[in-house]
Amino acid sequence: MKQLIHTIVRAVPMLLVITAGCQQQPDYSKELKPLVDKYNAAWESGNIEGLDAIFDPKFVRHSDAATSAQGLENLKRVIVGFKTSYPDIKVVSNEEIYTENRFAGRWTVTGTNTGPGELPPTGKAITIWGINIIHFENGKMVEEWDSFDNLPSMEQLGYTMTPPSGSK
Amino acid sequence: MKQLIHTILKAGSVLVVIAVVMATGCQQKPDASQHLKPLVDKYVGVWNNGNLEGLDAIFDPHFVRHVNLSPDVEGVDGLKKVISGFRTAYPDLKLVLEDEIYSESKSAGRWSFTGTNTGPGEMPPTGKSVKIWGLGTLHYANGKITEEWVGYDRQAFMEQLGGTMTLPSGSK
Numbered sequence: 291m292k293q294l295i296h297t298i299v300r301a302v303p304m305l306l307v308i309t310a311g312c313q314q315q316p317d318y319s320k321e322l323k324p325l326v327d328k329y330n331a332a333w334e335s336g337n338i339e340g341l342d343a344i345f346d347p348k349f350v351r352h353s354d355a356a357t358s359a360q361g362l363e364n365l366k367r368v369i370v371g372f373k374t375s376y377p378d379i380k381v382v383s384n385e386e387i388y389t390e391n392r393f394a395g396r397w398t399v400t401g402t403n404t405g406p407g408e409l410p411p412t413g414k415a416i417t418i419w420g421i422n423i424i425h426f427e428n429g430k431m432v433e434e435w436d437s438f439d440n441l442p443s444m445e446q447l448g449y450t451m452t453p454p455s456g457s458k
Numbered sequence: 459m460k461q462l463i464h465t466i467l468k469a470g471s472v473l474v475v476i477a478v479v480m481a482t483g484c485q486q487k488p489d490a491s492q493h494l495k496p497l498v499d500k501y502v503g504v505w506n507n508g509n510l511e512g513l514d515a516i517f518d519p520h521f522v523r524h525v526n527l528s529p530d531v532e533g534v535d536g537l538k539k540v541i542s543g544f545r546t547a548y549p550d551l552k553l554v555l556e557d558e559i560y561s562e563s564k565s566a567g568r569w570s571f572t573g574t575n576t577g578p579g580e581m582p583p584t585g586k587s588v589k590i591w592g593l594g595t596l597h598y599a600n601g602k603i604t605e606e607w608v609g610y611d612r613q614a615f616m617e618q619l620g621g622t623m624t625l626p627s628g629s630k
Contacts (some may be wrong), residue, residue: 310504354611385595385607387561389490394559394566396595396607409625418527421593421609423568425556435557435568437593440613444623451613454584454620 318388322426326386329431333399334381336373338366346430356408358428375411376401384419393424396422398412403447416446491560497603498565499556505553508545512539518602535622547583548573557592567594571610572588575619588618 323342332341341362351359357372359365373379379401387394398419403412420438424431439453497516504512513534523531523540544551551573559566570591574582575625592610596603613623 294501302561348626354614387559387564387566387595389559390563392559394593396609418603419568420610421595421607423559423566423593435591436629437568437591437609437611439609440611441616442527446615450624451616452622452624453616454586455582 292372309336316390318333318390321429322388322393323386325426325429326395326424326429330381330383330397332369333372334379336367336370336379342419344431346427349430349432349434349437351434354438354440358434358440371407374405375403375407376416377405378402391426393426394421395424396421412447413445416443418443466620470471489560490546490562490565491558493601494560494565494596494598495558497598497601498555498567501603502553502555502569505541505544505551508542510541513538513541516603518599518604521604521606523606523608526610526612543579544573546577547575547579548588549577550574563598564595565598566591566593584619586619588615590618592616 297363328340328344333340345362347362347366349359349362349365351357351365351368356366359368379399382398382400383395384398385396396419398417400417401413402415405411418438420436422436423433425433500512500516504510517534517537518594519534521532521534521537522540524539525531531537551571554570554572555567556570563627570593572587572589574587577583589608592608593610594606597605
């Protein structure tokens with residue numbers, strides 16, 4: 291009898307362990323979305339204050355030649371530079387996927403090139419969309435991959451691409 | 459005494475039932491990558507091996523593909539034309555998945571594309587090698603891929619092929 295009670299009592303911690311293991315996959319967006327939102331807001335406002343709290347100093351952004359950045363300080367320069375060239379920049383998040391320490395998103399950016407940049411302002415409006423993946427470490431962003439087609443936005447700015455003529 | 463044993467046994471069986479329910483509940487929440495990754499791997503495989511028939515099993519007939527600002531590609535047949543077009547222009551093409559993210563019914567990935575432009579395509583073959591990377595997301599319903607979004611830098615792609623970008627005459 292005593293043994294039976296003993297067995298049952300011993301089974302209880304095991305059940306607790308099973309129950310704990312059974313908790314649904316955590317909702318990673320709770321932890322990561324506030325950081326992503328802050329980052330998108332910084333692009334839109336050009337306000338780089340507060341980025342230190344969400345980025346690792348050794349953060350690396352892989353993107354096109356103009357907006358790639360090594361280190362957080364360079365990222366800030368890119369964000370401020372973009373805001374200067376496109377003062378009315380709007381960032382819209384179209385899709386968000388969160389998993390442990392990683393985020394993927396699809397975004398749309400619109401803006402009018404009324405400020406100086408690498409070139410004198412063209413006064414033209416651009417709309418581009420792209421996809422980015424962000425990696426997190428210890429609750430901070432450490433790496434970003436951001437891809438979008440630069441060609442249409444350059445064409446929207448008045449550039450022309452002369453295609454290759456072929457090898458023959 | 460008998461009653462006590464009875465009560466304990468009953469309590470025990472309740473615990474067992476709870477355990478079974480819990481364990482079953484667990485199995486209903488599998489790692490999303492387990493059911494989605496095989497589809498992604500098959501899709502990437504078709505880009506590399508050209509076995510287009512393999513696409514029918516993993517794509518929804520109403521599949522839509524959005525690439526950059528290009529016109530949408532509709533249906534599995536549209537997708538097959540895209541892939542065979544690339545494989546003709548870049549017969550040695552290699553598509554490698556470099557990063558993968560999975561949620562319940564969506565995935566995202568970073569890929570790299572290498573290939574030598576030795577075959578005809580939209581342009582006469584340039585003979586040049588290209589290496590680009592891009593990102594994509596896939597949406598799923600009923601175990602099939604229903605939608606794809608792909609972004610990559612076509613400017614870099616064209617420049618590697620020998621295209622040139624001309625500066626605007628410049629307004630102020």
